[in-house]
Amino acid sequence: MTDLTTRLSALRRLARRPAAVIAVGWLALLTLATTGAALLASYGPLDQDLNRVLAGPSGAHPLGTDTLGRDLLSRLLFGGRSTLLAVAEALAVFLVIGIGLGLASGYLGGWLDWLITRTADLMFALPGIIIVLVVLSVFPGNLHAAMVTFGILGSPGLVRILRAQTLGIREELYVAAAKVAGLSRSQILRRHVLPRLASTVIVQAALFAAIVVTIQAGLGFLGLGAQPPNPSWGGLVADASQAIDRDPWMLVPAGVPLVITVIALGLLGDAIRDTAVENWSIPKTAPSSHRPPAPQRQADAPDDEALLSVRNLSISIGGVPVVQDVSFDVHAGETLGVVGESGCGKSVTSLGILGLIPGSGRITGGRVVFDGTDLVDMPAALARVRGAGIAYVSQEPMVALDPTFTVGRQLAEAVRTHRRGTRRAARDRVLELLAMVNIPDPAGVARRYPHQLSGGMAQRVAIALALAGEPKLLIADEPTTALDVTVQAEILALLRTLQDRTGMAVVIVTHDWGVVADLCHRAVVMYAGQVVEHADVERLFTLPLHPYTAGLLAANPHRAASGQALPTIPGSVPPPGHWPAGCRFAARCPRADERCTAAPVPLTEPTPARITRCVHTEQLLLEAERR
The missing domain is CATH 1.10.3720.10 (MetI-like)
Structure with missing residues (x-):
């Protein structure tokens, strides 16, 4: 059938x-x-x-x-x-x-x-x-x-x-x-x-x-x-x-x-x-005929002091909203973590910033302002920013490297694209980049093809490729997922060293709280395509306000190894479009199977994170106050 x-x-x-x-x-x-x-x-x-x-x-x-x-x-x-x-x-x-x-x-x-x-x-x-x-x-x-x-x-x-x-x-x-x-x-x-x-x-x-x-x-x-x-x-x-x-x-x-x-x-x-x-390439999901489109609101004003300011970013793929009203800022020299489980919209958000949404996806609302320039629906601005302003490192390093060309040739091509000069100058810059990412034999690696590299070595080359244009912001989409534990630690240390040396800002997309704690200053927690919590890393670990954040922090694999049961969040994921855009309590709303018409009410007491109170989820407010 x-x-x-x-x-x-x-x-x-x-x-x-x-x-x-x-x-x-x-x-x-x-x-x-x-x-x-x-x-x-x-x-x-x-x-x-x-x-x-x-x-x-x-x-x-x-x-x-x-x-x-x-x-x-x-x-x-x-x-x-x-x-x-x-x-x-x-x-x-x-x-x-x-x-x-x-x-x-x-x-x-x-x-x-x-x-x-x-x-x-x-x-x-x-x-x-x-x-x-x-x-x-x-x-x-x-x-x-x-x-x-x-x-x-x-x-x-x-x-x-x-x-x-x-x-x-x-x-x-x-x-x-x-x-x-x-x-x-x-x-x-x-x-x-x-x-x-x-x-x-x-x-x-x-x-x-x-x-x-x-x-x-x-x-x-x-x-x-x-x-x-x-x-x-x-x-x-x-x-x-x-x-x-x-x-x-x-x-x-x-x-x-x-x-x-x-x-x-x-x-x-x-x-x-x-x-x-x-x-093969486009997701099988399609918009249901009875599902009304999520309401789009006017994007909030971006932060003029931020290097990257994302406001109310909404993305649809195949007519289905997969990211809704995502907002966050990244300042110069800062490391921001975007954390959440697989399928929550982290990678789509990062690709949306660069205008690289897969399949039939498109941005349906919001603004992405980088260094004072709005990138949404601006192909010319995106072309200028990619590589030189914003660089990207994927979780699969082999995908970023062309198997038909040597490492040195691919890096030289990127160097000459962003920096005019002679072939000799480009070769010297290639060796400098490879040395910068702690590759022991830059000249030898430059002559190799991608299939001749280990996973950790290929990821270092991919990072060197991203640094060829001297970007102000580096988006690393789960850069350590495909690597073993020892190499993961080396790549994280490399990113920290490069950030200290170049002063660039970094956005780390991950589902690993250890990476967030090790590298990030602030973190954004995403669930079902929405930002459910946004705070400093220390405050997020000590005082999580949203139950999903608390559930993620408590879902430590070491607990299962010691015989303890991993906690779960009651309820099920409601289908997109059945809660208002930006609702912070959609994950546990008792009326998730209905079309919600109640407007979220801002919380009047000062709190470390921006949350709202819904008439259907009063217990969540009390839970946050008890903490």
Whole structure:
């Protein structure tokens, strides 16, 4: 049922693309018309009417007649059969060989990979069209043999493409998990590898089909396909070229369907590829029809003294609000921690600051002011700020490094982008950056490729890459998640040292309270896309006001190791949009399943953190007062 739902969803997305609908409509109409040619055509493809030679379109002959008075519509429809059959034959051979050998070469490797790749390289060196002509000379007029040969000669291209992608997919963690689960090689290839290659296969098949249509028409034009008087699209074009000085119209019904078919195949391949990529990259969530949009309020005034001032930032992905009214400030030289569990909106917020929201995400409200410049919906300002003003370090260092270039070349490119100078000056700066992040052999590391580095070394290179533009603010998105404990401590110490040396501000996105306590001056606690508490680190640890903050602090893994039960927060996560934007008590609101209309009331007593009181959650106020 899940697979059926996924397929139906993909078909619906495909149906929303006009180019795909037009292409499918034309190909379906062409297939039905050629299949039912005997029912649609009023004349046979060989019937002659010498009284109507080179006649224009009329009621009796909708597309006119040729030099022998034969009906062009009939010859077009019957000739289309050989074209479609040629496409089917060549495409079947192309896919069977290409998919089978491509998957085997990429997944199995070893001597089989060597044999397949060397054979593919050899076939690439062969002149395909000449071999097809030789086959036709041995088997005169045998279009089936020609198309099978063309399918074989075209398959090495698909083999090489699928092999390259399979080499990467077989290293994915889910493939390793499938092996551990006991799945056979054929099951892994069929269930886990081939679906990821579907878009590539479809695009290559559509492009190859378009080439086959062209090649088949070319052979017919040369008289090497269907032999006269049997109709073929290439033969129609040849007849039209001989009579073009007497009747130019004849070239229209002969050539236009051929051109439209080639274009339709290309458009269909592109549309299916885009739909498949969307299926992998865009979140499955979608806005419910009954869910009203979260109300957006006017953004508060930013802090003029802050280096970065975020006010009422709201972000939606696929129509679903994932970040709502987030506000915080970062001052020069300060370290701010953004803490919360996975999925609370930390990374999306940090990416939203740089205008790098994934998928179909967009900023729906608020302001992001950096050094006096508002970055929201300002592509030119973002381009100036990225790298030079704000740098970013991701939690996966290998994602930030291009595997096809050496470390030194990538760093030099970033240095020369932000600092004009000679190549020698750029190389010297590269070595300086690598030394700055405590890499023991900067010259040796600069000559290496990313796959030759350890995880900790790659993260240091990623930090050096971020420092190439001498930024004022560094956003580190869980920079120690993928590292072991010893390397984590080294990276944290490195960030502290770099901050002391350069004076830059740092925003640490993390779910680790130890990182917050070690590095940060202030911390922002996020839950369900909202900021639920914001205070100095010392006050946050000693006097947490929100129950979610207290729950996070109490959820220490060492308690479970010592046999103590980890505390939980009662209730469940309410769906976005069912509480007012900025509500501080949405996590435990007893009316989370309803649309809340009660406005939050500011707390009148002075408190260390900005919180509000809701008429539905009076007990939370009393709990905070007791602390």
